[in-house]
Amino acid sequence: MSIIFMDSFDHYTTAAQAAAKGWTLGGPSHLDTVIKRTGVQSGRLQYAACATLPVAVANGTAIYLHFAMYANATWPAPYICGVSGNPADQNQYQVAILTSSVGEVYARTHSGTIAGTVTAPGKFRQNTWNYFQVKFVVSDTVGEVEVYLNGELIIDVDTKDTKFDASTTVTAVILNGGYEIRVDDFVVNYNDGDGINDGFLGEPRVVCLLPQTDAVAAGSNADFTPSTGTDHGALVDEATPNDDTDYVSSSTLNHVDSWEYPALGYTGDIKGVQMSLRAKKSDSGTRAIAAVTKPAATNRVHATNHYLGMTDYVYWKAIWDQNPEDSAAWEVADVDGAEFGVKVTV
Numbered sequence: 001m002s003i004i005f006m007d008s009f010d011h012y013t014t015a016a017q018a019a020a021k022g023w024t025l026g027g028p029s030h031l032d033t034v035i036k037r038t039g040v041q042s043g044r045l046q047y048a049a050c051a052t053l054p055v056a057v058a059n060g061t062a063i064y065l066h067f068a069m070y071a072n073a074t075w076p077a078p079y080i081c082g083v084s085g086n087p088a089d090q091n092q093y094q095v096a097i098l099t100s101s102v103g104e105v106y107a108r109t110h111s112g113t114i115a116g117t118v119t120a121p122g123k124f125r126q127n128t129w130n131y132f133q134v135k136f137v138v139s140d141t142v143g144e145v146e147v148y149l150n151g152e153l154i155i156d157v158d159t160k161d162t163k164f165d166a167s168t169t170v171t172a173v174i175l176n177g178g179y180e181i182r183v184d185d186f187v188v189n190y191n192d193g194d195g196i197n198d199g200f201l202g203e204p205r206v207v208c209l210l211p212q213t214d215a216v217a218a219g220s221n222a223d224f225t226p227s228t229g230t231d232h233g234a235l236v237d238e239a240t241p242n243d244d245t246d247y248v249s250s251s252t253l254n255h256v257d258s259w260e261y262p263a264l265g266y267t268g269d270i271k272g273v274q275m276s277l278r279a280k281k282s283d284s285g286t287r288a289i290a291a292v293t294k295p296a297a298t299n300r301v302h303a304t305n306h307y308l309g310m311t312d313y314v315y316w317k318a319i320w321d322q323n324p325e326d327s328a329a330w331e332v333a334d335v336d337g338a339e340f341g342v343k344v345t346v
Helices: 014-021 332-337
Strands: 003-007 023-025 030-032 042-045 049-058 063-071 079-084 095-099 105-109 129-137 143-149 152-160 169-175 181-190 256-259 273-279 288-294 314-320 339-344
Touching: 003 049, 003 314, 049 181, 063 079, 063 169, 079 129, 095 129, 095 143, 105 143, 105 152, 169 181, 256 288, 273 288, 273 339, 288 314
Parallel strands: none
Antiparallel strands: 003 181, 023 049, 030 042, 042 181, 049 169, 063 129, 063 181, 079 095, 079 169, 095 105, 129 143, 143 152, 256 339, 273 314, 288 339
């Protein structure tokens, strides 16, 4: 697996933003339904916004960020993005990409050293979407920074000191550093050596799909118990989860609930599929769940177990870089024909 984080910003409210994706927000942040690149809304962030990664990426390993950023004309803050080994400190980056008040773009270490040259003015434009593809390698001797902006290579430096503190891994990505911005279609991957999504992914969009009701198309696994009625899909189809208002539940090991989804409505390559689950347990004792997909006739259970806590609902993420049915790249027809759901595994 090489994709470790993605966000469409389309499936939660402002209140759930931190919980939904692991964002640590440094100021009043919201979701914007007016200024958006794709989907129904974008992330509207103020000051530093730190995304904690589910995988600690060792220094010396290439990590790639893909995202669209929109800044207002009144936005003079220099900071665009950076990587950190300390997610508890939203300003403690190892190396970052910045922009000047006239739209120059450059790379800089936290100590203030500029890695490479500053671009010409006007590369970063305000009041429009800018799409970034950024490669960082954190090292005190062979660090790298490579940046594409709207498909144009604007920064390419290597054998630089891009390491600031004693952290041995990258555990967080930091966006912004000053005033208000919008972010959309955010994807992080790294080079884990398996040859799958190990490098730049191009300019992806992150599409959010929600379960369909059984009345439209029922899933083939219906082991869980509905909190009301008999329509499983109708209890888990909210763009913003309503938690205890309606839900499906089970305390039986190996129970599976899966749901049908609408067609993607797009063509092109699919780099990966992420399942976002929101769950809690209602009593003491150990309980875990895992994401499930059924691309054909067999349930394919994700390898990661998510151990649940009581009282509070928590988001859990599972990513398949490839279709587990055939260990090949996902195709649009695969996603359109697949069910996705949840299994009680512990």
